[in-house]
Amino acid sequence: MTAATDQSSAKPQPTLISVDAMGGDQGPAIVVAGCSTSAKLNPDIAFILHGDKAVLGPLVNKRRELEGRCEIRHASDVVTMDDKPSQVLRTGKDTSMWSAIESVRSGEAAVAVSCGNTGALMALSMIRLKKLPGVNRPAIAVLYPSSNRQGFNVMLDVGADVRADAEDLLRYALMGTSYARNGMALTRPRVGLLNVGTEEHKGRSELKEAYELIRDQQQSAGFDFVGFVEGSDIAGDRADVIVTDGFTGNVAIKTGEGTASMIGNRLREAFEYSPLSRLASLLAYTSLQRLKRKIDPRRVNGGVFLGLNGTVVKSHGSADATGVSAAIKLAAHLSDSKFNDKLAARVAAAQPTEEALT
Amino acid sequence: MTAATDQSSAKPQPTLISVDAMGGDQGPAIVVAGCSTSAKLNPDIAFILHGDKAVLGPLVNKRRELEGRCEIRHASDVVTMDDKPSQVLRTGKDTSMWSAIESVRSGEAAVAVSCGNTGALMALSMIRLKKLPGVNRPAIAVLYPSSNRQGFNVMLDVGADVRADAEDLLRYALMGTSYARNGMALTRPRVGLLNVGTEEHKGRSELKEAYELIRDQQQSAGFDFVGFVEGSDIAGDRADVIVTDGFTGNVAIKTGEGTASMIGNRLREAFEYSPLSRLASLLAYTSLQRLKRKIDPRRVNGGVFLGLNGTVVKSHGSADATGVSAAIKLAAHLSDSKFNDKLAARVAAAQPTEEALT
Numbered sequence: 280m281t282a283a284t285d286q287s288s289a290k291p292q293p294t295l296i297s298v299d300a301m302g303g304d305q306g307p308a309i310v311v312a313g314c315s316t317s318a319k320l321n322p323d324i325a326f327i328l329h330g331d332k333a334v335l336g337p338l339v340n341k342r343r344e345l346e347g348r349c350e351i352r353h354a355s356d357v358v359t360m361d362d363k364p365s366q367v368l369r370t371g372k373d374t375s376m377w378s379a380i381e382s383v384r385s386g387e388a389a390v391a392v393s394c395g396n397t398g399a400l401m402a403l404s405m406i407r408l409k410k411l412p413g414v415n416r417p418a419i420a421v422l423y424p425s426s427n428r429q430g431f432n433v434m435l436d437v438g439a440d441v442r443a444d445a446e447d448l449l450r451y452a453l454m455g456t457s458y459a460r461n462g463m464a465l466t467r468p469r470v471g472l473l474n475v476g477t478e479e480h481k482g483r484s485e486l487k488e489a490y491e492l493i494r495d496q497q498q499s500a501g502f503d504f505v506g507f508v509e510g511s512d513i514a515g516d517r518a519d520v521i522v523t524d525g526f527t528g529n530v531a532i533k534t535g536e537g538t539a540s541m542i543g544n545r546l547r548e549a550f551e552y553s554p555l556s557r558l559a560s561l562l563a564y565t566s567l568q569r570l571k572r573k574i575d576p577r578r579v580n581g582g583v584f585l586g587l588n589g590t591v592v593k594s595h596g597s598a599d600a601t602g603v604s605a606a607i608k609l610a611a612h613l614s615d616s617k618f619n620d621k622l623a624a625r626v627a628a629a630q631p632t633e634e635a636l637t
Numbered sequence: 638m639t640a641a642t643d644q645s646s647a648k649p650q651p652t653l654i655s656v657d658a659m660g661g662d663q664g665p666a667i668v669v670a671g672c673s674t675s676a677k678l679n680p681d682i683a684f685i686l687h688g689d690k691a692v693l694g695p696l697v698n699k700r701r702e703l704e705g706r707c708e709i710r711h712a713s714d715v716v717t718m719d720d721k722p723s724q725v726l727r728t729g730k731d732t733s734m735w736s737a738i739e740s741v742r743s744g745e746a747a748v749a750v751s752c753g754n755t756g757a758l759m760a761l762s763m764i765r766l767k768k769l770p771g772v773n774r775p776a777i778a779v780l781y782p783s784s785n786r787q788g789f790n791v792m793l794d795v796g797a798d799v800r801a802d803a804e805d806l807l808r809y810a811l812m813g814t815s816y817a818r819n820g821m822a823l824t825r826p827r828v829g830l831l832n833v834g835t836e837e838h839k840g841r842s843e844l845k846e847a848y849e850l851i852r853d854q855q856q857s858a859g860f861d862f863v864g865f866v867e868g869s870d871i872a873g874d875r876a877d878v879i880v881t882d883g884f885t886g887n888v889a890i891k892t893g894e895g896t897a898s899m900i901g902n903r904l905r906e907a908f909e910y911s912p913l914s915r916l917a918s919l920l921a922y923t924s925l926q927r928l929k930r931k932i933d934p935r936r937v938n939g940g941v942f943l944g945l946n947g948t949v950v951k952s953h954g955s956a957d958a959t960g961v962s963a964a965i966k967l968a969a970h971l972s973d974s975k976f977n978d979k980l981a982a983r984v985a986a987a988q989p990t991e992e993a994l995t
Binding site: 424425426438441442473475482483509510511512513514515523525526527529530531532533534535536537538539540541542544545546548549550552553555556558559560561562563565566567569570 | 782783784796799800831833840841867868869870871872873881883884885887888889890891892893894895896897898899900902903904906907908910911913914916917918919920921923924925927928
């Protein structure tokens, strides 16, 4: 919390983002292009790019926007999408991913961004950055397109861990509240607990317990608990933060993405069906593009790892330059708002429950 | 299995469907209208309508298609959407839902259809029809719009129970296979087990155990096990049967429905945005209607309760006449194919596992 005041009197410094330039399906050229886009849009961002100097040097030199704002930190090795997390922990010291996390660990950057292997990134983040006091299970939070005012819900956990007990779900509610405040400027987010019905007596036993824990913290932690919500509320307007375990959350977002993609394909077929429908698609082009932008995951690309000493933003492995740029913007925004300090304070300030005291 | 040949030489008898006419948000008029639509389309279906004779009599008399094909079975009471299952079990003997299940129990109808309270319908079905030998947890199966050849996946369980162990998941695989064969005419369905990744080492421990149980039954039970699938495969083409526990399945289908409905609303907004886009929507009208029909849940309306001595089809509470008619058609189809006898035989024939033997 003191870091915020340290800088406030000084001349505004650029926000330094640590970027794993070698991860991702699309290769380093796309990551550098994303940094470049981001640099153009946000004059206050600077980068540490981690990866092979021989590859990154020429890519960076081609981008005038990056001149003087981008340090290349050499890392000879790369974590591939198939590498097992345990293996990366043992032998990954020379990888760009390890190096990118290290910049957050040392404090030179507040946030790291990677398009790489999610499992390895989570394992490295947990081991190197360590969990915040009071956090048993860190979580991955995403923004899910919804019909509420801001157009997105915060949903967590979507896959850091396949299990969560009542205490974990309470922490997710607190961390999700922090994220909604700092990432979406909601002063008093509405928090919902995902279940198979909205009645209090329904669902698994850990959910009934979590219901009471979360309800009892809403006053002191500054959120409104709307109780149980259902799958249909994830894209809806009943809550701003959806709390669930990482198994259910992961299945839910992938089901939503898969359904959206199926509808998109069917829509395309429908418009290609006849000369009349092809004409219609031309006329509706701008409207459909507007729609696509609204529900485009690239715009808010980035799952955020919460509950660690430092923030890590995971961008889609298949992200293009726009996606990488969006993830960097999110990272810079979270860094500027001293998000992680606030989150840590919020979790620490939560009334200690029995388990937390032991 | 022999029952199928019993009838083939005899004069075809009408398929008798037991219909709870009083359940559902839309009231008995919609249910009778659905029966009427169904009667028009399917000359071989006849009905037992359960409910208040004073209400149903005039509604049925107005429909010429139902003449001589519809018996009204009087039931003075109704299960409301708010009634608790336990209460219905204790005091629900005079309800139309109880009476509709009773017709299946006595054997006069093979399938019952209701638009009523799902929890009460499941509880009544379990207590009155009893579970099939070898089934510990019955399941609710739905057809989910997907990009595979038949346009739909069978997904189960979507909410009969919030938990399922490895043995239950194996039964779901067997029951889902029966449903895919008899409901969608797939001779060798592809079965997938829902998880957070497709690697064998991933996910919860009961899933790893279920993986082995299901894999070992694929030859003898006549399906292809495609292994773990993810949420994105529910609307995809990797499997025809998606096996999961009722908690995850319920959240997943509701997330999919919610996402589809959000996209539908956004699409409407996009087309109403400008004079040009409004013109486009007129030109694309037939194409969009065709799309709507393809992904319209009403066309395949009906969750099916599997694992009981008799089949129960649950139609959406908000179903209109088209939805009710679709649920009845599904019921008749399952009745004609002697679906439940085949399912029972399949579950009984599964190589007994340790737990099943105790």
